[in-house]
Structure formats: structure tokens, C-alpha cells
Amino acid sequence: MKAAALVGPGDVRVFEIAKPKPGPGELLVKIEACGLCSSELGMWNNPRFSSKQPVFFGHEASGVVVETGEGTETFRAGDRVTLFTDRGGYAEYIAVPEQWAVKLGDHIPFDWALGEPIGCAMNATARSGIEVGDTVALIGVGFMGGLILQGARLKGASRIIAVDTREESLELARKLGADEVIDARKDNAAERILDLTEGRGADVVIEATGHQAALDTATQAVRIRGRLIVFGYHQHGTRTIDMQIWNWKGLDVINAHERDPEAYMRGIRTGMRLLNSGQLLVEPLLSHYYPIDDIQEAFQAAMQKPHGFLKAVITF
Ligand SMILES: [Zn+2]
Known part of the structure; x- marks a missing residue:
């Protein structure tokens, strides 16, 4: 499967890596959308960034559960979810513990349901x-x-x-x-x-x-x-x-930031309830879409902010 990683300053590349398998208590999710975050832009744009290994990243992901690991209780294949994950969202698939997933209503498009920033x-x-x-x-x-x-x-x-x-x-x-x-x-x-x-x-x-x-x-x-x-x-x-x-x-x-994962999950659940009830609008906040293969271009756009730019979303 395809997955994007930061390899050096201003350099994001798409790799072909093995599709993960869901472990006990985990869900395998086919990613549909992942928002590009300004905190990642800070990494991308940092001339001192260096890592021996490619850094797989992306933490604003949503998608569909395609497989459930042993002992999972809340989700089934086919469920639409948004995820809290600290990395690996710029990939076709991701395995995450089920407690870091929140179900989405059928009428909520994946690109609206960017869990972490919401x-x-x-x-x-x-x-x-x-x-x-x-x-x-x-x-x-x-x-x-x-x-x-x-x-x-x-x-x-x-x-x-x-x-x-x-x-x-x-x-x-x-x-x-x-x-x-x-x-x-x-x-x-x-x-x-x-x-x-x-x-x-x-x-x-x-x-x-x-x-x-x-x-x-x-x-x-x-x-x-x-x-x-x-x-x-x-x-x-x-x-x-x-x-x-x-x-x-x-x-x-x-x-006003929370860093405790439980607090993040509370905030995400609140946001998804408001999205579901139509009290929170995300559509007007999104402006640019890029397929995973063009992720480097997405980072360039987020950096340069061309006319009309508000937020980039990577799609799959
Ligand atoms: Zn973010």
C-alpha cells in the first residue's frame, strides 16, 4: 500500500509498504481523507529536520473499517469512522486501537470528519x-x-x-x-x-x-x-x-490545548455530535484537495497559501 513519510527538510515522499494487520483490539481502517496540519508544516519547513528513518505521519484521518482484530467490541467492517492517531494517517490503511475511533453518521463526508483538529x-x-x-x-x-x-x-x-x-x-x-x-x-x-x-x-x-x-x-x-x-x-x-x-x-x-489522549477523544466526540446535528460547519473551511501521490504539492501549497487557500486535505 501507499504511505507518505517525511524524509528531509521540505521533502515528503510516497513509499510502498506492507499493509498492516489489525492486532487484538484493533481496527484496520481504509483511509479516505487526512487533513494536512500546520504542525506538520512546521516539521516539513524546518531546515534542521533530520531522521535516519522516513517519518510516517498524518493525524487527521477518517475512513472505513475493513477488518476488526480479535476481541474488538464496538465496531464492525463497513463502519465509517474518524480516528485519533499520532501518526501514519497519510496511508491507504492504518491499524488503530478501537478506543481511538469514533463512528460517523452516514451523511458526514470523510473530508469533514477530521477528528484531531475538530x-x-x-x-x-x-x-x-x-x-x-x-x-x-x-x-x-x-x-x-x-x-x-x-x-x-x-x-x-x-x-x-x-x-x-x-x-x-x-x-x-x-x-x-x-x-x-x-x-x-x-x-x-x-x-x-x-x-x-x-x-x-x-x-x-x-x-x-x-x-x-x-x-x-x-x-x-x-x-x-x-x-x-x-x-x-x-x-x-x-x-x-x-x-x-x-x-x-x-x-x-x-x-487552550489538551494533550491527554482521553481529552482529545472527548473533544472529537463533541465535534462529531455537532457535525452530525449540523451545528458545526466544516465544508466552508476546506479549500484544497490532493491525492496521496501529490502530497509534496499539498505541502508546498500549505506553505505558500495561494489565493483562496484555507486547508489542504489528502485523499485516497
Ligand atoms: Zn493537526
Whole structure:
């Protein structure tokens, strides 16, 4: 079967490897879709990346159960599932313990059911502490930002102010129901948020970019005793913060990621329930599709972000 692995900086290749067999308690899943994650882009784009062995990866996979291992209880061949797996999702087949699979409704396309990022966004929504009636400012409306924007609405935010620097993201924010949209190329986003809140600042500011500038904007734009939610994945180097402002404002600062697999599974189940009930939209967040053979091209696109790019999905 085909499986993709990172072999060096900026170099993903497709290998022909043996199809796995499901062990006891495992499912063999034929993968239908696997999302390309910006954390992988960080690895792909790291000039210091080096490994003696190809690193098989991909962790946003969904597909169909084709075989069940001895002692499995919950799933049968033919079940449509999304998976929590730490690697190996860019492959035609994967064997996973059944507790890391969640069933999908028949009407949910595989490319919508990207378990890990959806679970991550639902967990961050839960940790954001958004209360009914809050004004929420979201900085960064990419794929993850688009999910948490919807999460904020579901939590009862009365007003959502979205900030980005790309036209397609601003358009996405409007489509998902942001009340105000700020183009940070044209306006000083922190000042605009303060203006829109009569100088108070937003109750909750969610930073979803992974960049220094957004942390600075969030620090300025959050109200006294507000909540600053760090949802961006800050991969490259250290960050600086104005600790005096954090102190003076008495902020609650939440690093809204969960790393415990059980917590991931909770978030994924929540996300799949919301997908099933139509309360969470994923379709508007997806933009580019590549067959596994063109995975290198998918990484290049994710890096260069051509016009309209939001999220790449590898298909099989
Ligand atoms: Zn991911």
C-alpha cells in the first residue's frame, strides 16, 4: 500500500509498504481523507529536520473499517469512522486501537470528519470560559480559527469580532457569522476592538495565529479581568509579552490545548455530535484537495497559501 513519510527538510515522499494487520483490539481502517496540519508544516519547513528513518505521519484521518482484530467490541467492517492517531494517517490503511475511533453518521463526508483538529478546537472552546453574552475577539480565522469561531457562538457569545490579514479569511469569518470583521492590514486591530467595545476591550480574546503580533494585539484588546486564550500553536522560537499589562489587567491566560489522549477523544466526540446535528460547519473551511501521490504539492501549497487557500486535505 501507499504511505507518505517525511524524509528531509521540505521533502515528503510516497513509499510502498506492507499493509498492516489489525492486532487484538484493533481496527484496520481504509483511509479516505487526512487533513494536512500546520504542525506538520512546521516539521516539513524546518531546515534542521533530520531522521535516519522516513517519518510516517498524518493525524487527521477518517475512513472505513475493513477488518476488526480479535476481541474488538464496538465496531464492525463497513463502519465509517474518524480516528485519533499520532501518526501514519497519510496511508491507504492504518491499524488503530478501537478506543481511538469514533463512528460517523452516514451523511458526514470523510473530508469533514477530521477528528484531531475538530477535537482540539472543541476542547479549546470548552477551556475558553466564554459565557453567555460575552464579546469575543478572534485573531486569526484559518481552519482552526473558523472552528473556534463557531464554538464561541455555540457557547453563547453575543458578539464576535474577527481579525485577519487575508481576504479569504475575512470572507470566511463573515460567512460563519462574525459580527465585525477587521482587516489588520488596514486597521490597527487592537484600537478597532477597543473602539467597538467603548474602550473596555473584549471579554475574551482568542489568539489563533501562532504569531507574536497577535499575542500583542490580544494583550491590548482584552478587557480588565478578561480572558486571553492562546490557541495558536507557537512553533518558531520564543515569544515576548508585556507582563505589566497582563498584571495590571489581572488577566486569566489560558493555553487552550489538551494533550491527554482521553481529552482529545472527548473533544472529537463533541465535534462529531455537532457535525452530525449540523451545528458545526466544516465544508466552508476546506479549500484544497490532493491525492496521496501529490502530497509534496499539498505541502508546498500549505506553505505558500495561494489565493483562496484555507486547508489542504489528502485523499485516497
Ligand atoms: Zn493537526
